[in-house]
Amino acid sequence: MTILFVLIRSMPGTFISQMITPEMKPAQIARLQEQWGLNEPLWRQYVDFMINYQTGNFGRSPTKQVPVWDIIIRRFPRTIILFGAGFVISYTVGPLVGMYLGWWRGTNKDKFIYTSGLTMYSMPAFWISWLFIWLFDYKLQWLKSAYMVDQFGVQDWTPMVAMGSILHHIALPLFSIAFVGWVGSMLVMRPSMNNVTGEDYVFLARAKGLSERTVLMKHAARNALIPVATQAIVGLAFLVDGSVIIEQVFSWPGIGDMLVSAVFAQDYPITQAAFFLLAVMIITMRLVTDIAYTFLDPRIKFGGE
Structure with missing residues (x-):
């Protein structure tokens, strides 16, 4: 601070x-x-x-002339919705893909997906976002690329209409986040899964006559997930940083968009509050990850046991 x-x-x-x-x-x-x-x-x-x-x-915003908390209460849930969903998708798809690639490492499918993932991972988030806007909004006109809901042309707002509008607008930024975000956890899960396939407990499970699916899901995957939990902290930090870029590109009215506007306006209270909240998000996720360790690795217990 x-x-x-x-x-x-x-x-x-x-x-x-x-x-x-x-x-x-x-x-x-x-x-x-x-x-x-x-x-x-x-x-x-x-x-x-x-x-x-x-x-x-957090005080009062000199540029908005309202308490900073009033602005945060409106914008923070929007950031949580977008990047919470992006985090869940990225760390569901990535470990699953990495699990199968590590289990069948060296196959043509593994080489193709691994190379494609590295290519995606090397692309800047803003470039991917603009590419998707050009393709899905400008050319195909399938999805909306700005704001959280329709700004004009809606006569009768109902809960279903509002939900449909939100889903129509959130799809493109969410796709942009997940397109790059899943690769990081996959790159960690793949070698981790490959390592556990040579462990004694995997051979023992096979010797008991268990199916490959049971050995994969019940015995190998759980232990291979431990490094992914550590990488999730780094992944979350990248997502938080990316929130500034993604929200600006898609005009998503969240904390990242608020932060950029506040910096240019030199609005000290809003800028300080935005950085503070982003830091709290990362620290909270670190706590959740530490707790998750105890479920993934039985050797780790609370209280130093």
Whole structure:
């Protein structure tokens, strides 16, 4: 948080600069600075900043003229919906594909999917997004590429109409996230699965006469998932970073879009709150992953047991 405070205030100018008009007198400008606490010494601003954020007080947006919490309450669920769904899809498809590729490593199908996955993984998210917009919105006109719901032309909003509009708009950004996101977990699951196929418990399961599907799903896959759980933290961090790009490209009204607008407007309260919430998302996911370890690996227990 200290680094965040320093970086934001290292930007040239302040949001007060955008409020000043040629007709304003120095006394009026000084009153504005006093109103927003910018006349205080930097150390005092830092102390107030830390106290407020420890108590969840994000303050009031100078550019929107509303409490920051009001903006967050509207936008945060939209980011969770989009990137939560993207995370679930990526870490469902990726481990499943990696599991089968690791089990039948060296086949033509494995080589083709592995090479295709690496190609997808090397593509920038913004380039993929623009490509999908051009193909599915501009050329084919199958999906919508902007906003969360239809902005015009809807006369009678019902829950079903609203849900259909959301699904129509979320499909393209969600597809863009999953298109690249699944590859990371696949690249970890594939060698991990290949390693566990040589373990004694796999040979023992086969010796008992269990089917290949049972050996694969019940005995090998569970242990191969442990490295994937670790990689999920990195994957989530990339998704959070990608939220800024994806939401900007698709005009998705979430935290990432709010963050970019706030940075350009030098809106300190919104910028600080957005970074804070994105950090909380990553820390929370790390906690969930640590808890998931105890289910994937029985050797790991709470309390150092």
